Amino acid sequence: MFEIRDLHFAYKKSAPVLNGLNLSLEKGEIGVVLGKNGAGKSTLFKCVLGLVKPQGEIEFDGQNLQKISRVERAKLIAYVPQEISFGDLTVFDSVLTGRISHFGLMATKEDREVANRVIEELEIAHIANKNVNQLSGGERQKVAIARALAQEPKMLVFDEPTGNLDIQNEKLIFDIAKKIAKEKHITILIAIHNLNFAFAFGDKFFMMKEGVIAHTGRADILNENTISDVFGVSTKIFDVEGHKGIVFGG
């Protein structure tokens, strides 16, 4: 179980970003974080990933993440950002960097096997020797996921992973993430802007406003009132054969 309790963080003392945030996710669940720009989503992810030092508690399976080393944390939680740079590395080498927390100085045969396995799983073997800079946005994002999976983590953090992708690649990345959560039982915390994808993808929803979770729950928490409260827009929720969607206006 992943749990955050009473999380506080401020870049400047006078302007706190997180104000006592609480959140919990069961193993293999997909938690979708929603909120306006500036609501504190990216800062929340930075706290979870150990990129900043917040006050409060962040636990995974009872282990306090703020008290473990960077290497141990990398074995528990991996990160897929919105846009990623890989230098001039090949796809295979990029994925292998995900193994750094597992090997000492040089990659072992076992590390190469893990990298090859996730490359096959994500169906990017045909581009394994290509320079990542020569790939399309969708392919690069698959490489980013492969690198994260090579860490063999128990949790994945996606920060708006499809922000720069077309709708086809956006669906593809969400399908991959869903498959990872269900088949590998990896807990996923993800920020999504597109509310329709959020409906289709998430198990649990965290609607952020002014540094706290204003509303949380299953899909039914996403309704006209909560969306209006968090995003300040009028919407209508529709239901087609059990699939919820959203239209603006009304």
Add this chain to the structure above:
Amino acid sequence: MSTTLDAQKKLRIKKAIIISALTLVTVLMFFVCLFIGTTEMTVKDCFDALAGKSTYINNTIILKIRLPRVIAAVVAGAGLAVAGLIMQTTLGNVMASPSTLGVSNAAVFGANVSIIGFAGGFFSSGRDLAGSINTFNPFAVSLIAFLFASASVLLVLALCRLKNFSPNTIVLAGIAIGAIWTAGTTLLQVFATDVGLSAAVIWSFGDLGRVTFTQDYIMLGVVGAALIVFFCLSWRFNAMLGGDNIAKTVGVNATALRVVGLLISSLVTAMCVSFLGIIGFVGIICPHVIKRLLGHNHVVSIPMTALMGSLLLLVADTFARSISSGIALPVGAVTSLLGAPFFLFMLFARRDVKNV
């Protein structure tokens, strides 16, 4: 699984061919550089001299004059090239060079203090040319140049600690501190005698001819140790190519790695500049050539950039000594002559310009 492995095998073969060719050419160039010069010697004479079995003059030319400079070309070339590669990786800046932290400017200032202020020695007045001859100490210039260069590196890093070693801050602080040293050098030169000014300017030309075996051994020890440390950190440098956040989330202490990389690279550069003067562009050309030929994986690019640096300095030194009978051009000028056109080529010919 087989698709990935087959493709990897093909890539490994391609890389092995390039690596073997580059190694072979560098070894050949080592001997070409050693055997080419104004004195007419056959290849047999050269090999005999190398074994100390030729005439006294031939033995002296090969073993005492050419061998130290060829070793210096190999070692300094490797050191400067890899220093450039590590600077570019740790600062995430493709235009970073071994001198980004103002190392060369500080070394030149130190050398000017020694030459103009103390006439090369510690205790001479410097303006008394007759007196300076008695007190001249060839190591004093290098030592003071190195001390200033090292102090400059530590100053830049100490200042950047205030900004948590942000790459952009480091580059800008390096430029600013470098400008201060350059201004100081100009002011010193205003008050120099004609002889002192000439000596200071000539010192700053990168020149392998002034090197001694003792300096070769010191450089070999320092550059060798630096290469081993960098090679051991190869995968951590690979992680840094994705930016600090990615490096941290895969388990790398990006800030510490940046400081260690910059410090060692700058000290290697400081040592090379202190012994040989300024040798430009090696630290920019070589990493870029290797990245294009073999990719950016530091496990390969660190040793091969070192080899490429050695090769470039060997070629440049052979060219510098062969172009004009009796006069050896400063190798620093030759590497810059080769480097500037390459720089322009790199700027205008790269397809993935956004990543430059």
